[in-house]
Every structure is written in structure tokens, then in C-alpha cells.
Amino acid sequence: VIPSAPGGQAIPSYLGIDVGGTKLALAVGDAEGRILARRRRPTEPCGRPETDLERIVADGRALLAEVGLAPHEIAAIGVSLPGPLDPVAGVIHNPPNLPGWKEVDVRGPLTRAFGRPVHLENDANAAALAEWRFGAGRGFRHLVYLTMSTGVGGGLVLDGRVYRGAGCQAGEFGHAPVEWEGEPCACGQRGCLEAYVGGAAWTRRLRSVTPGTSRVAALAGGAEHARPEHAVAAAREGDDFARAEVERYVGYLARGIVPIVFGLAPEVVVLGTIPTAMGEDLCFAPLRREVARHAWPLLTERLAIVPAALGGDLPYLAGLAAACEAQA
Numbered sequence: 001v002i003p004s005a006p007g008g009q010a011i012p013s014y015l016g017i018d019v020g021g022t023k024l025a026l027a028v029g030d031a032e033g034r035i036l037a038r039r040r041r042p043t044e045p046c047g048r049p050e051t052d053l054e055r056i057v058a059d060g061r062a063l064l065a066e067v068g069l070a071p072h073e074i075a076a077i078g079v080s081l082p083g084p085l086d087p088v089a090g091v092i093h094n095p096p097n098l099p100g101w102k103e104v105d106v107r108g109p110l111t112r113a114f115g116r117p118v119h120l121e122n123d124a125n126a127a128a129l130a131e132w133r134f135g136a137g138r139g140f141r142h143l144v145y146l147t148m149s150t151g152v153g154g155g156l157v158l159d160g161r162v163y164r165g166a167g168c169q170a171g172e173f174g175h176a177p178v179e180w181e182g183e184p185c186a187c188g189q190r191g192c193l194e195a196y197v198g199g200a201a202w203t204r205r206l207r208s209v210t211p212g213t214s215r216v217a218a219l220a221g222g223a224e225h226a227r228p229e230h231a232v233a234a235a236r237e238g239d240d241f242a243r244a245e246v247e248r249y250v251g252y253l254a255r256g257i258v259p260i261v262f263g264l265a266p267e268v269v270v271l272g273t274i275p276t277a278m279g280e281d282l283c284f285a286p287l288r289r290e291v292a293r294h295a296w297p298l299l300t301e302r303l304a305i306v307p308a309a310l311g312g313d314l315p316y317l318a319g320l321a322a323a324c325e326a327q328a
């Protein structure tokens, strides 16, 4: 059933598509983030992007049929994709996670299939837009979004608009160094924020420094299997090693955030994935104190540093948020 506005007018619906490295998520929903129908399957790129896109079109058609909408009845289509990509040309360049996808025109086939405006957004920007429109950043004009999953992704909404920067490369806070000559990063530089607070980097570190006697090792079934969630759980139980690891993590996160606060004066910093799992006691309360210790009160007094709010709905809402940009 399609919801109607009080006047009996149909609320515009959007089709959102999130192409992840492993999962494809599609949703039909509205500009308020209400999801009418959704589906999810493994991405399984076959090596021929034309075929992959045909399958995505088929999924989109099936989902629209499920809610009784014809393609011409939706307002727009949004696609959230791993970068680098060009939202103006509608082309994705060479994402490391999608084998065979090199300089692929994504917008062309989708526009031909559905006959509606199609907008592409890189996944970090799409997530930032989703948190801004539907989640923890709702109601703010200036938002910084950072997510600490395997790597560190970032997106900006400034003055109520996504900010993409030159070559659409803005938001790469994960690769701004927090230590000169520090830990090596997957990008080839040293000392990047990601090399301290990215999930892959923290996992690698925990496996090399966790003492066999730590609660982290016990929870993981051996230090060699340690992961961030074990450190977080052990810290919550009061394990000294885990507490020190969590403090170190929060310290580096603050080093990454302070220059952003000085440079952009955001109203809200939304943090996803590892910080969200760490929660208020282990992450947000000490992080706010640490940021306030190193940035002017003028900037921090009005600054909210909060966990991401969309959880498992994020992929669906990222696609829908990208779709809303098609007409913005």
C-alpha cells in the first residue's frame, strides 16, 4: 500500500540501490526515509558490468512491482557505490571491491531501463546524506560523518548540501596523518587516522599486542583471533589491557576530529560502526572530553558528537538519500 498525504496526494517514492563490495541492497521509499519494500542479495560481480547492471535492473523492477509501482511513477533513482566515481558523468572509475568495473557508465543503463533521473553518490557521501536526512544528523545544517569499519570513510554535508570537493575527493579524513612516520596504512602512506582507528588496522594490532593472559584473548579464543569487538567487550568488563587499547583508540579518534572541528566548525559529528558499538561510556563521553581539551570552547560548546542512528537500515537509506539528491 502506498501511503498518501493528507490531501489524498501520493507521496513521491524513490528507488535506492546500494552496491556494496559483498551485498547489494535495494529499497523503495520516500523522502522521509520510510521504506515501503526492500531486498538484499550478495553482490557477486560476474566480471561483466553490463550483466551485473542488468541483474540490478531486474531486482529494481521486481521490487517496484512488489509495491505496485510502475517505473514512471517513481521520482528518481539513487545509487550508492564505492568510489572513486563521478556523480556528474554518472560513471564509476575503478572500485577495488568490484572486479571488472572499470570506467563503467552506471547512469546510462539505469536511465534507459527506468526512464527516471538517476543519481550516483559514493558510499561515504551517501551514508552522510542518509544520517543527515533520516538519522542522527537530522535538523543540522553542518554535518561531518565518519565511519570506522574495515577502513575509515567520511562525508560532509555543509550548509545543507553534500560537499564533494575537487574531483569529488572530499571527506577522506581517514588518510590525514595523526602521526608523521607512524603506522603503515593500506593507502601506502604512514600514520593515517585509518591506521589507528580502522577496523582492519586495530584487528592487526590487537593480534600482535594482546597478552595471552588478557580477557581479550579469552573472549577471542586466543590472541591471534582478537578483533575490536573482543577488546570492547573486555574493556566493558574492566580488563586493564583492553581499557588501555580503547583509550588509545579514542585518543587517536580525537586527533582526527580536532582539526576537522577547527576547519569546518560542524554542528554535529556522526560516528558509525566501531564507535557506535563502543557506546557512550567507552567512546563518546571520553571523546567529547578529549576534543574539548584541544579545541576552543567557542567551537565545542555547540558541537554534538553522536553515534550513527541508522544501523542495519543504512544501506537502504543510503540509496534513498542518493535518490533524493537527483532532484536537489
Ligand SMILES: [Zn+2]
Pocket: 174, 175, 185, 186, 187, 188, 189, 192, 194, 195
Ligand atoms: Zn592512508
